[in-house]
Amino acid sequence: MMKTLEVDLGNRSYPIYIGADLIDQPDLFKACEKASSIFVVTNTTVAPLYAQRLNKTLETFGKKVRAIVLPDGESYKDWKNLQLIFDDLLKFGADRQTMLVALGGGVIGDMTGFAAASFMRGVRFIQVPTTLLAQVDSSVGGKTGINHPLGKNMIGAFHQPVAVIADLNTLKTLPARELSAGLAEVVKHGAIADAKFLDWIEANAKPLLACDTDAMSHAVLRSCEIKSAVVSADEREGGIRATLNFGHTFGHAIEAGMGYGEWLHGEAVGCGMVLGADLSCRLNYITKAEADRLTKIIQSMNLPIAPPKFGGKRYLELMQVDKKTESGQIRYVVLEKIGKAQIQGVPDAQVLETLTATGAA
Amino acid sequence: MMKTLEVDLGNRSYPIYIGADLIDQPDLFKACEKASSIFVVTNTTVAPLYAQRLNKTLETFGKKVRAIVLPDGESYKDWKNLQLIFDDLLKFGADRQTMLVALGGGVIGDMTGFAAASFMRGVRFIQVPTTLLAQVDSSVGGKTGINHPLGKNMIGAFHQPVAVIADLNTLKTLPARELSAGLAEVVKHGAIADAKFLDWIEANAKPLLACDTDAMSHAVLRSCEIKSAVVSADEREGGIRATLNFGHTFGHAIEAGMGYGEWLHGEAVGCGMVLGADLSCRLNYITKAEADRLTKIIQSMNLPIAPPKFGGKRYLELMQVDKKTESGQIRYVVLEKIGKAQIQGVPDAQVLETLTATGAA
Numbered sequence: 006m007m008k009t010l011e012v013d014l015g016n017r018s019y020p021i022y023i024g025a026d027l028i029d030q031p032d033l034f035k036a037c038e039k040a041s042s043i044f045v046v047t048n049t050t051v052a053p054l055y056a057q058r059l060n061k062t063l064e065t066f067g068k069k070v071r072a073i074v075l076p077d078g079e080s081y082k083d084w085k086n087l088q089l090i091f092d093d094l095l096k097f098g099a100d101r102q103t104m105l106v107a108l109g110g111g112v113i114g115d116m117t118g119f120a121a122a123s124f125m126r127g128v129r130f131i132q133v134p135t136t137l138l139a140q141v142d143s144s145v146g147g148k149t150g151i152n153h154p155l156g157k158n159m160i161g162a163f164h165q166p167v168a169v170i171a172d173l174n175t176l177k178t179l180p181a182r183e184l185s186a187g188l189a190e191v192v193k194h195g196a197i198a199d200a201k202f203l204d205w206i207e208a209n210a211k212p213l214l215a216c217d218t219d220a221m222s223h224a225v226l227r228s229c230e231i232k233s234a235v236v237s238a239d240e241r242e243g244g245i246r247a248t249l250n251f252g253h254t255f256g257h258a259i260e261a262g263m264g265y266g267e268w269l270h271g272e273a274v275g276c277g278m279v280l281g282a283d284l285s286c287r288l289n290y291i292t293k294a295e296a297d298r299l300t301k302i303i304q305s306m307n308l309p310i311a312p313p314k315f316g317g318k319r320y321l322e323l324m325q326v327d328k329k330t331e332s333g334q335i336r337y338v339v340l341e342k343i344g345k346a347q348i349q350g351v352p353d354a355q356v357l358e359t360l361t362a363t364g365a366a
Numbered sequence: 367m368m369k370t371l372e373v374d375l376g377n378r379s380y381p382i383y384i385g386a387d388l389i390d391q392p393d394l395f396k397a398c399e400k401a402s403s404i405f406v407v408t409n410t411t412v413a414p415l416y417a418q419r420l421n422k423t424l425e426t427f428g429k430k431v432r433a434i435v436l437p438d439g440e441s442y443k444d445w446k447n448l449q450l451i452f453d454d455l456l457k458f459g460a461d462r463q464t465m466l467v468a469l470g471g472g473v474i475g476d477m478t479g480f481a482a483a484s485f486m487r488g489v490r491f492i493q494v495p496t497t498l499l500a501q502v503d504s505s506v507g508g509k510t511g512i513n514h515p516l517g518k519n520m521i522g523a524f525h526q527p528v529a530v531i532a533d534l535n536t537l538k539t540l541p542a543r544e545l546s547a548g549l550a551e552v553v554k555h556g557a558i559a560d561a562k563f564l565d566w567i568e569a570n571a572k573p574l575l576a577c578d579t580d581a582m583s584h585a586v587l588r589s590c591e592i593k594s595a596v597v598s599a600d601e602r603e604g605g606i607r608a609t610l611n612f613g614h615t616f617g618h619a620i621e622a623g624m625g626y627g628e629w630l631h632g633e634a635v636g637c638g639m640v641l642g643a644d645l646s647c648r649l650n651y652i653t654k655a656e657a658d659r660l661t662k663i664i665q666s667m668n669l670p671i672a673p674p675k676f677g678g679k680r681y682l683e684l685m686q687v688d689k690k691t692e693s694g695q696i697r698y699v700v701l702e703k704i705g706k707a708q709i710q711g712v713p714d715a716q717v718l719e720t721l722t723a724t725g726a727a
Contacts, residue, residue, distance in 0.1 A: 155456040
């Protein structure tokens, strides 16, 4: 059974479709009817698995369809590879009515979205997320961008897709490690916004890790509901949207410190949430037992819970460049209670206590 | 006497200030009050002339002020130099509350604007255009971007400045060739939107070429009024805004064919208008006498009126990649009459007649 969710953003509203074998259904891609040409951006891992099927679906619109295949991995989320997209778009006659289709995980979605945002100052694009991380997080909300040697996602745009098509069957080919990384964001949605959903996640770790379609359908839908409600309320991250970054300030520091691509984004976020939970406890919001429970849930998803030992000073440095800083002050997302997050500055001394207690410093 | 014009774009509205010695007036930069830091982006030509004075003005806000100095010229409007802006922003602690200030001509304005649009997915910026072209055209309207080897302004964003500060005295240091290039856009505004303004321009070529402050003040104000009215009606160029591209489809072909930087943008646009006028005449809109009169006005501004002889096929190829094409069809801006433009497709055969008649083919 396909589920449909509408992200409410006025004249930039769009549907999210969640179900099995959706990439074979031309109906869902009907925004392509008005396109002059269609370019599918994908990577060397995903292309052999799904590009041909998607191509067949898109060819029903009678337009030129062309694939742009990039190398696979977070380390390729840079200008050089973005440029490859622009090169092909221009070489093969793309114009302002061209539709881009992102077929892949978060890296492909972010890069394709930024390419769509900036090619000829903006063309339309469709997200076809094939990883759990992308289905529950990065494909929804319109954040696009690339990394800079000095920081993750430092260059980008807010650019909403015209549709998100989450085919649950594409998750069956996902390596176990990437599935777990995606589950980190599912856990996050429960932790910051819905205590009951967190209970459900805790009780369903096994079917989720086994990629059971019913369990996954619920996890993806509820995650998209939570994320899209937050995005609708605060599209450009002036306020509440930043709560979605729970675990991300520490997580980005881990990713940057290790070198992008060593830890998966979801792994770093999972571990970042362990630190965030400890910090929330130290600020007297949640109890030690609640922080421990969250850590156990993260661990039950086969995610790392021990941060790399960079030392406190290095962590603070790495977090300083993270874009959630405001006038030089790092802003942390903390759990006021399970199911509710807030954003605040925290004295370095307290952050260092967390870094020390968790073995990061 | 300073003149103020408000560009009406809802919550993205902003003022344009036009007058002498405005870069010394902190009041006009008051949007910097809420900034965490200020980065002035300028080039090696403009920096020695005005950076110190602007710096003094900006330092009154008590924030860190830093200059980023790029090489001067259209050929540097590329990713590599945009990257230099990002590098410095990140090296020197810029964040989402940072204000960028573009001090220079169209290249600096376009690059700084695109840097502002995409740095951390969007920060604020102020335009301080120091060339006539930038004051009457590129600094107003929010179009930002960089060139791609296969086409001009192919990568960019719509991102409105928070203020435009047009200091007429900076025009006094402008080389005569650049002043003329700016006057091409002034002529364009008369041609597409205001027949009386075109009469005034025709009668005031001498004071304009002498950079007389009163004449220039009127030319800049009326140009900004015409442009901002069009932009307010059609911010993202769905329709009427494209009439501002009169002379640009041919002009971009000239620029691309010669190699960016050979002809100044305004020179190419001036010459492009000669071709556009010929085409408008061939389509039975304006008379031969009106087309000749427009050519004479362009010539009176010391602008080239003879296009480079690339041949018809090459012109059509070069124009095909221009982003005004729609589903492969090139869209031309033509003069319905003096003071009124419209956009339409034109059969290649008629375009080739114009190219042949003007010596381009």
